[in-house]
Amino acid sequence: EDKVVQSPLSLVVHEGDTVTLNCSYEVTNFRSLLWYKQEKKAPTFLFMLTSSGIEKKSGRLSSILDKKELFSILNITATQTGDSAIYLCAPTNFGNEKLTFGTGTRLTIIP
Amino acid sequence: EPEVTQTPSHQVTQMGQEVILRCVPISNHLYFYWYRQILGQKVEFLVSFYNNEISEKSEIFDDQFSVERPDGSNFTLKIRSTKLEDSAMYFCASSEGGTGKNIQYFGAGTRLSVL
Numbered sequence: 001e002d003k004v005v006q007s008p009l010s011l012v013v014h015e016g017d018t019v020t021l022n023c024s025y026e027v028t029n030f031r032s033l034l035w036y037k038q039e040k041k042a043p044t045f046l047f048m049l050t051s052s053g054i055e056k057k058s059g060r061l062s063s064i065l066d067k068k069e070l071f072s073i074l075n076i077t078a079t080q081t082g083d084s085a086i087y088l089c090a091p092t093n094f095g096n097e098k099l100t101f102g103t104g105t106r107l108t109i110i111p
Numbered sequence: 112e113p114e115v116t117q118t119p120s121h122q123v124t125q126m127g128q129e130v131i132l133r134c135v136p137i138s139n140h141l142y143f144y145w146y147r148q149i150l151g152q153k154v155e156f157l158v159s160f161y162n163n164e165i166s167e168k169s170e171i172f173d174d175q176f177s178v179e180r181p182d183g184s185n186f187t188l189k190i191r192s193t194k195l196e197d198s199a200m201y202f203c204a205s206s207e208g209g210t211g212k213n214i215q216y217f218g219a220g221t222r223l224s225v226l
Contacts, residue, residue: 032213042202042217043154088154096167097142097206097213098156 002027004102006089012108017079021105023089024071031092033072034099035063038086043101046074046087076107084109113137115218117203123224124193132188132221134203143186144204144215145178147171154202160186161208193225 003026013019025033032050036043047056049065049072056063060079065072076083086106090099116135124130136143145157158168160178177189186205190197200222204215 034214036217038154041200041219045214045216048214092213097159097161097208097215098144098167098169099146099154099204099215100156101154103153 002091002093002100004089004091004100006087006102006105008105009103010106010108012110013079014110015079015081017109018075018077019079019107021074021076021087021107022071023073023102025089025091025102026070027091027093027100029093029095030067031094033065033089033091035072035074036088036090036101038088038104039084043088079107079109081109081111083107115203115205115216117201117218117221119221120219121222121224123226126195126225127192130190130193130223132190132201132203132223134186134188134218135184136186136203136205137216138184140205140207140216142166142206142208142213142215143178143180144206145188146202146204146217147199148202148220149199157188157201190223193223195225198223198225 005024007022035046047063052067060077063074086104088104090101118133143160148154158172159166200220202220203218206215
């Protein structure tokens with residue numbers, strides 16, 4: 001059975017701080033790992049990672065994958081109140097298309 | 112920007128009633144999915160659909176559930192006889208599919224309340 005563990009479960013920081021969110025996974029026949037941001041409703045796509053060691057960046061957000069150690073991190077620099085959300089990671093594997101989500105990290109940014 | 116749309120945004124029903132949740136996936140996408148999220152819990156996979164048939168389903172997706180693509184644009188989830196424990200947010204998602212194109216885009220969800 002696929003497993004996804006995210007840490008920390010909850011994080012409260014002040015605006016301007018940098019945060020690192022962790023995702024470890026165990027899946028058979030790994031294909032990719034996706035990060036999503038969930039505010040009030042639907043998860044919105046952030047990154048898809050397929051190769052180890054290649055950082056993906058989008059503004060203040062960046063993410064990297066380690067396929068040997070089976071984890072990924074999501075970094076957010078210079079956090080803003082709009083970054084407050086639940087951040088979800090989900091690995092996928094070859095042979096099916098489903099996403100297996102972790103419980104997420106609830107990030108709260110204090111002004 | 113293309114998006115997945117879901118209707119209704121909120122559905123209230125009595126236990127034992129049938130409900131149909133509707134989704135319009137992104138137009139050039141070939142893979143369609145339903146997920147659900149019970150309040151305070153993880154987003155859970157229900158079913159995936161490709162080429163007019165179910166490609167995978169979870170243990171949650173029992174005989175009470177069915178999916179259909181009745182025309183070229185809509186994708187529906189039917190729950191035949193709702194139970195209290197079916198109360199959840201139901202998300203539809205779609206993806207292009209294929210190598211490097213398995214990013215799933217989610218709709219805003221339908222909140223189902225079973226009374």
